[in-house]
Amino acid sequence: MVTKKSAATNNQDSLGQGGELHQAGHTALTSNHGMPITDNQNSLRLGARGPTLLEDFVLREKIFHFDHERIPERIVHARGTGAHGYFECTQAIPELTQACVFQKEGHRVPVFCRFSTVAGSKGSKDTPRDVRGFAVKFYTEQGNWDLVGNNMPVFFIQDAIKFPDLIHAVKPEADRGFPQAASAHDTFWDFVSLMPESLHTVMWLMSDRALPRSFRMMQGFGVHTFRFVNAQGKSHFVKFHWKPKQGLQSTLWDEAVKISGADSDYLRRDLYEAIQSGAFPEWELGVQVFDQEWADRQDYDVLDATKLIPEESVPVKIVGRMVLDRYPDNFFAETEQVAFLPSNVIPGIDFTDDPLLQGRLFSYLDTQKSRLGTVNFHQIPINAPRCPFSNMQRDGMMQMQVPKGRATYEPNSLDEVGEPGGPRAQAQGFRSFPSTVEDGAKLRVRAESFADHYSQARLFYRSQTEVEQEHLIAGLVFELSKVQLNHVRLRVLSHMRIIDEDLAKRAAQGLGLTLPAAAKPARPPVDMPPSKALSILAQKPPVAGRMLGILLTDGADKELLQMLLTGAQEAGVAVKLIAPQVGGVTLSDGTALAADEKIAGAPSVLFDAVALLLGQGQALKLCTNKAAVDFVADAYGHLKAIGHDGGAQPLLDRAGVSADKGVFVIKTGEDLLGKVATRFWERRHQVDGMA
Numbered sequence: 055m056v057t058k059k060s061a062a063t064n065n066q067d068s069l070g071q072g073g074e075l076h077q078a079g080h081t082a083l084t085s086n087h088g089m090p091i092t093d094n095q096n097s098l099r100l101g102a103r104g105p106t107l108l109e110d111f112v113l114r115e116k117i118f119h120f121d122h123e124r125i126p127e128r129i130v131h132a133r134g135t136g137a138h139g140y141f142e143c144t145q146a147i148p149e150l151t152q153a154c155v156f157q158k159e160g161h162r163v164p165v166f167c168r169f170s171t172v173a174g175s176k177g178s179k180d181t182p183r184d185v186r187g188f189a190v191k192f193y194t195e196q197g198n199w200d201l202v203g204n205n206m207p208v209f210f211i212q213d214a215i216k217f218p219d220l221i222h223a224v225k226p227e228a229d230r231g232f233p234q235a236a237s238a239h240d241t242f243w244d245f246v247s248l249m250p251e252s253l254h255t256v257m258w259l260m261s262d263r264a265l266p267r268s269f270r271m272m273q274g275f276g277v278h279t280f281r282f283v284n285a286q287g288k289s290h291f292v293k294f295h296w297k298p299k300q301g302l303q304s305t306l307w308d309e310a311v312k313i314s315g316a317d318s319d320y321l322r323r324d325l326y327e328a329i330q331s332g333a334f335p336e337w338e339l340g341v342q343v344f345d346q347e348w349a350d351r352q353d354y355d356v357l358d359a360t361k362l363i364p365e366e367s368v369p370v371k372i373v374g375r376m377v378l379d380r381y382p383d384n385f386f387a388e389t390e391q392v393a394f395l396p397s398n399v400i401p402g403i404d405f406t407d408d409p410l411l412q413g414r415l416f417s418y419l420d421t422q423k424s425r426l427g428t429v430n431f432h433q434i435p436i437n438a439p440r441c442p443f444s445n446m447q448r449d450g451m452m453q454m455q456v457p458k459g460r461a462t463y464e465p466n467s468l469d470e471v472g473e474p475g476g477p478r479a480q481a482q483g484f485r486s487f488p489s490t491v492e493d494g495a496k497l498r499v500r501a502e503s504f505a506d507h508y509s510q511a512r513l514f515y516r517s518q519t520e521v522e523q524e525h526l527i528a529g530l531v532f533e534l535s536k537v538q539l540n541h542v543r544l545r546v547l548s549h550m551r552i553i554d555e556d557l558a559k560r561a562a563q564g565l566g567l568t569l570p571a572a573a574k575p576a577r578p579p580v581d582m583p584p585s586k587a588l589s590i591l592a593q594k595p596p597v598a599g600r601m602l603g604i605l606l607t608d609g610a611d612k613e614l615l616q617m618l619l620t621g622a623q624e625a626g627v628a629v630k631l632i633a634p635q636v637g638g639v640t641l642s643d644g645t646a647l648a649a650d651e652k653i654a655g656a657p658s659v660l661f662d663a664v665a666l667l668l669g670q671g672q673a674l675k676l677c678t679n680k681a682a683v684d685f686v687a688d689a690y691g692h693l694k695a696i697g698h699d700g701g702a703q704p705l706l707d708r709a710g711v712s713a714d715k716g717v718f719v720i721k722t723g724e725d726l727l728g729k730v731a732t733r734f735w736e737r738r739h740q741v742d743g744m745a
């Protein structure tokens with residue numbers, strides 16, 4: 055025990071520069087103004103059983119602060135998670151832009167990246183059918199550049215003035231306060247069916263893109279057309295793309311539903327565990343660059359955010375990579391307080407007249423004031439530039455800086471008498487690109503070039519594989535079955551007829567409805583050549599970054615397990631050990647092994663593939679364990695690889711598993727690990743409704 059005297063001496067010795075008090079290995083507990091606190095267990099009361107005294111300033115300060123710990127959640131994208139990392143230029147493009155991040159190969163800048171769902175509240179689940187946010191803050195030597203994108207390259211609306219309507223329609227219905235984090239309800243479909251411009255993004259929302267298996271396994275898009283400007287002042291249009299090294303992967307709908315019960319933090323935990331284990335996720339940054347002449351030749355307007363540019367018409371040039379290698383130390387201080395602003399650009403990157411982007415330039419700055427409470431939110435460490443910053447903005451709530459001198463206005467001549475005159479504008483700084491506008495009249499109109507709402511919805515649908523089209527139709531049928539207003543369902547179907555007659559027919563069949571008359575498009579669609587890049591399944595994903603679940607019982611074959619563990623490590627596949635009890639099992643050679651999870655706590659929906667290593671006679675025992683039977687039945691139903699040791703047959707039979715290429719006895723580690731990222735699509739015909 056530390057005597058009073060020696061404790062005092064220790065504290066005295068370790069009084070830090072900032073005034074902190076340290077005791078052996080701990081920081082001394084103090085009040086907010088630094089007074090050392092001796093008792094953090096009991097409030098100050100009159101006698102041992104008497105009333106608490108108003109005088110108890112320690113109690114009051116603690117409760118006062120606690121009462122105000124919450125801040126308003128983001129109006130959209132409330133639920134998210136983020137990570138630190140770096141961006142590295144891999145292909146310098148000074149001919150296109152003077153942006154400092156693209157000048158030299160190998161040049162790195164720190165980044166903070168936040169992924170999010172859009173519609174749900176902060177406490178909602180991770181796996182709803184939804185768009186995902188993909189926002190990156192680059193801390194460059196010329197200021198912060200925020201690329202605030204999504205995992206889909208298009209958006210629901212063309213003009214910012216419709217954003218509040220869109221969000222009101224998708225958020226829980228105003229009178230009843232539900233459904234949470236779901237688009238499957240009347241108001242969303244009512245709105246989008248009256249706004250045909252949303253249909254292209256609605257196709258993406260009904261597709262597998264809205265059900266990412268991991269934030270690490272989705273693409274990111276800047277969505278809008280931006281401008282690159284080079285040192286000579288020459289400008290090109292640019293669209294930004296993030297391409298995950300981990301490949302693309304989505305959950306099945308049935309999986310997503312079950313995951314939200316098993317682990318509503320699934321995507322957040324996935325990112326955390328990957329980074330903590332050293333499997334740092336990585337994306338390539340690509341750009342599609344084109345000029346005005348090219349833009350003028352297209353059937354669509356490149357300033358319309360409901361349109362994408364097929365990679366087949368403008369290839370994506372890879373110019374850099376982003377690696378996320380550090381999880382935040384504090385969720386609130388960093389992930390919650392990070393404030394992204396599309397208006398944060400650096401010299402060399404500029405905006406276009408996209409009316410959605412123009413509205414965003416106002417909204418994000420404005421929303422931070424109500425979310426973070428002060429115009430000084432840029433001084434919060436996660437938001438502050440990492441380069442020097444200096445101007446004559448002063449005061450405001452939570453001013454953290456202590457600016458010196460009298461120079462709070464410009465111009466001034468204070469330096470003529472030897473006083474600091476303060477910062478001055480630079481010749482080398484940001485200059486808006488002097489683009490010209492065609493028509494000077496002030497009008498509330500939508501350009502005629504924004505009128506085609508169907509061609510790209512059709513392009514997207516027709517670019518999907520057969521399986522993906524099935525999923526999209528199933529999504530549509532599910533959502534419209536939740537819609538209660540029949541006229542809304544019919545209106546949606548009337549649009550589907552313009553997008554693709556077969557799509558409309560199959561959706562109507564799924565709903566048990568007769569097809570209505572086709573909608574009348576403002577402009578008839580044109581056929582665009584299908585784009586392979588729009589399909590997830592047309593691209594083969596790597597196995598690295600995936601997770602294998604190994605179900606073990608007492609007597610499980612130690613050698614087989616060791617082979618799988620070694621193989622997994624070499625392949626970059628993470629492993630979780632699951633057993634009837636978390637205390638673990640005794641392996642075939644008598645060694646005891648602790649499990650990561652109990653079966654009911656780690657259903658197979660959490661894994662990309664499963665192995666069943668069951669000791670003699672154990673499979674039969676597990677046949678009466680509902681969680682174990684579901685583990686296998688779901689892995690089968692979700693078309694995953696199931697590797698087993700040969701003794702698992704009774705459990706496979708009990709779970710209704712029929713033999714196919716994806717169900718096999720493991721002979722080498724490669725048998726299973728090579729298939730961790732594979733789904734056995736042919737099996738879907740055996741498991742109607744799950745896939």
Ligand code: HDE
Binds near residue numbers: 134168169209413414
């Ligand atoms: Fe956002 N959006 N948005 N958005 N958005 C916000 O800003 C808004 C749009 C996106 O992880 C808010 O700081 C308007 C498109 C992401 O912190 C708010 C319009 C795209 C995030 C806002 C759009 C996005 C937001 C809420 C139509 C993809 C989360 C909190 C004009 C390119 C950033 C906040 C994070 C967040 C407004 C449309 C992406 C209210 C008005 C298009 C990734 O300012």
